[in-house]
Amino acid sequence: MNYSWNWSILIQPPYLGWLASGLELTLVISISAWILALIAGTLVGVVGTLPHRIPRMLAATYVDMFRNIPLLLQLFLWFFVVPELLPSRWGFWLKRDLPFPELWTSMLALGLFTSARVAVQVGSGITAVSSGQRMAAVASGMSPAQTYRLVLLPQAFRIVLPPLTSDFLTVFKNSALALTIGVFELTAQSRQIESFTFQGFEAFTAATIVYLVIALLVTFFMRTLERRVALPDTMGAAS
Amino acid sequence: MTKAHIQASRTPAEIVEMPASARVVPISQGRKPMVEISKLYKSYGPIEVLKGCDLVVERGEVVVICGPSGSGKSTLIKCVNGLERFDRGALAVDGVAVGDRASDMTSLRARIGMVFQHFELYPHLTVLQNICLAQVHVLKRSKVEAQAKARALLARVGLPDKEGAYPAQLSGGQQQRVAIARALAMDPVAMLFDEPTSALDPEMIGEVLAVMLELARDGMTMIVVTHEMGFARKAADRVVFMDKGAIVETASTQQFFDEPRAERAKLFLSRILSQ
Numbered sequence: 001m002n003y004s005w006n007w008s009i010l011i012q013p014p015y016l017g018w019l020a021s022g023l024e025l026t027l028v029i030s031i032s033a034w035i036l037a038l039i040a041g042t043l044v045g046v047v048g049t050l051p052h053r054i055p056r057m058l059a060a061t062y063v064d065m066f067r068n069i070p071l072l073l074q075l076f077l078w079f080f081v082v083p084e085l086l087p088s089r090w091g092f093w094l095k096r097d098l099p100f101p102e103l104w105t106s107m108l109a110l111g112l113f114t115s116a117r118v119a120v121q122v123g124s125g126i127t128a129v130s131s132g133q134r135m136a137a138v139a140s141g142m143s144p145a146q147t148y149r150l151v152l153l154p155q156a157f158r159i160v161l162p163p164l165t166s167d168f169l170t171v172f173k174n175s176a177l178a179l180t181i182g183v184f185e186l187t188a189q190s191r192q193i194e195s196f197t198f199q200g201f202e203a204f205t206a207a208t209i210v211y212l213v214i215a216l217l218v219t220f221f222m223r224t225l226e227r228r229v230a231l232p233d234t235m236g237a238a239s
Numbered sequence: 240m241t242k243a244h245i246q247a248s249r250t251p252a253e254i255v256e257m258p259a260s261a262r263v264v265p266i267s268q269g270r271k272p273m274v275e276i277s278k279l280y281k282s283y284g285p286i287e288v289l290k291g292c293d294l295v296v297e298r299g300e301v302v303v304i305c306g307p308s309g310s311g312k313s314t315l316i317k318c319v320n321g322l323e324r325f326d327r328g329a330l331a332v333d334g335v336a337v338g339d340r341a342s343d344m345t346s347l348r349a350r351i352g353m354v355f356q357h358f359e360l361y362p363h364l365t366v367l368q369n370i371c372l373a374q375v376h377v378l379k380r381s382k383v384e385a386q387a388k389a390r391a392l393l394a395r396v397g398l399p400d401k402e403g404a405y406p407a408q409l410s411g412g413q414q415q416r417v418a419i420a421r422a423l424a425m426d427p428v429a430m431l432f433d434e435p436t437s438a439l440d441p442e443m444i445g446e447v448l449a450v451m452l453e454l455a456r457d458g459m460t461m462i463v464v465t466h467e468m469g470f471a472r473k474a475a476d477r478v479v480f481m482d483k484g485a486i487v488e489t490a491s492t493q494q495f496f497d498e499p500r501a502e503r504a505k506l507f508l509s510r511i512l513s514q
């Protein structure tokens with residue numbers, strides 16, 4: 001192999017700028033998708049544990065749909081198919097007037113895909129809280145919404161924080177798929193550097209390291225959060 | 240004063256013999272009884288667990304419910320605050336029809352305190368927060384007011400120094416006393432207890448019963464599912480014996496212990512008391 005290494009291209013303009021803007025898009029897409037996933041996933045997770053059968057079935061259908069269709073296909077569906085299915089005025093707006101349609105689409109698709117996973121975690125967390133807790137809350141006059149907000153969810157989230165960490169990490173990895181609909185996020189930028197400079201090893205190594213650093217930071221953040229909300233749970237801690 | 244008054248005013252036998260409507264309990268002053276249960280039926284699937292229960296609890300009265308496991312005691316008291324639905328019959332608490340769509344169950348539940356076998360304190364909140372939660376969010380009291388109430392009640396149940404502790408840091412007896420304080424913080428008109436001491440180590444039962452006894456002496460209307468016959472003797476006005484989903488005996492406390500009429504109650508008593 002006759003490869004001439006040139007690590008310095010990574011800090012040369014415009015390539016450093018490309019990497020930086022790729023990182024920025026990766027972060028923007030991933031974090032917005034995660035926030036959407038947390039909100040939608042918590043709602044669906046809650047609906048899945050309601051005492052009535054019909055909302056439970058709706059929640060199960062939502063989860064099955066968004067979890068079992070491959071993410072890549074979901075991206076394509078939202079980007080190419082949904083605008084055609086909408087009433088033509090909305091479709092035109094999506095295709096012509098909405099700025100950065102590929103960016104919004106990837107946030108939405110990744111967010112909803114991830115929300116199905118969050119819903120499963122939150123649902124299992126709620127189920128793990130003893131039924132007596134719900135009974136105590138209801139007996140004190142709390143509404144169903146108060147029961148979830150004040151009693152069930154705070155306990156459920158503590159239970160599922162560790163598995164949620166892995167879903168959070170997966171969002172950053174999955175965000176690379178956004179390049180298939182033309183988002184110049186981190187992976188796409190490193191490919192572009194490769195095709196301009198033929199220094200593929202350097203470009204992809206840089207991207208790899210950036211993903212690793214993100215993963216380490218997210219893990220650290222979640223562990224800190226876990227520790228901050230942990231409850232003292234032994235008799236020994238009393239004194 | 241009220242308790243002594245009730246017991247002195249007529250013999251136990253009279254209370255049993257008189258129809259509920261004819262009773263004139265001084266504290267109620269002609270108002271409706273606190274709890275009126277009539278012909279209550281409930282099934283879980285094919286299994287009928289309540290088979291036409293009738294029970295009237297007057298204001299200020301303490302009723303102990305006992306009976307073998309699976310006889311429907313928990314189901315009956317959960318029906319009282321609407322935690323369980325019933326299939327047929329009528330149930331009114333403080334004049335509000337339970338199970339009626341038009342009734343405001345949320346505000347009724349806020350006025351009925353409930354204490355569970357396994358305490359059910361909220362593990363993610365401190366003792367003080369546990370006692371304040373429903374006060375603030377259901378009764379819309381200010382935080383300051385709720386905390387003042389909570390501290391006063393903690394002193395009353397003998398735990399003035401535990402407000403910052405989490406439930407897991409307390410013994411079972413302490414947790415149950417906090418749970419009682421949490422229920423009392425809502426200024427309930429009646430209190431329901433479902434085997435409040437049966438999950439406790441023997442040495443902690445006394446401290447919880449002492450709090451309940453004081454509550455009974457203060458005139459609280461109480462329905463207590465328990466097998467603590469010592470408590471029944473000291474605190475109860477009446478004892479109700481349930482078996483297989485039916486109330487097979489209702490008697491004044493004295494009569495229940497001295498001359499139980501139902502055969503099954505006799506057998507049950509002899510077993511419980513010989514332990």
Ligand SMILES: Nc1ncnc2c1ncn2[C@@H]1O[C@H](COP(=O)(O)OP(=O)(O)OP(=O)(O)O)[C@@H](O)[C@H]1O
Nearest residue numbers: 283286288306307308309310311312313314315434
């Ligand atoms: N959620 C439920 N689903 C089905 N059956 C139930 C349910 N809850 C209670 N049962 C049944 O109803 C009957 C009465 O139960 P309940 O808990 O009221 O009895 P109990 O007198 O409180 O007994 P224990 O002394 O064991 O607490 C039992 O046979 C029980 O198995």
Ligand SMILES: [Mg+2]
Nearest residue numbers: 312313314434
């Ligand atoms: Mg029971």
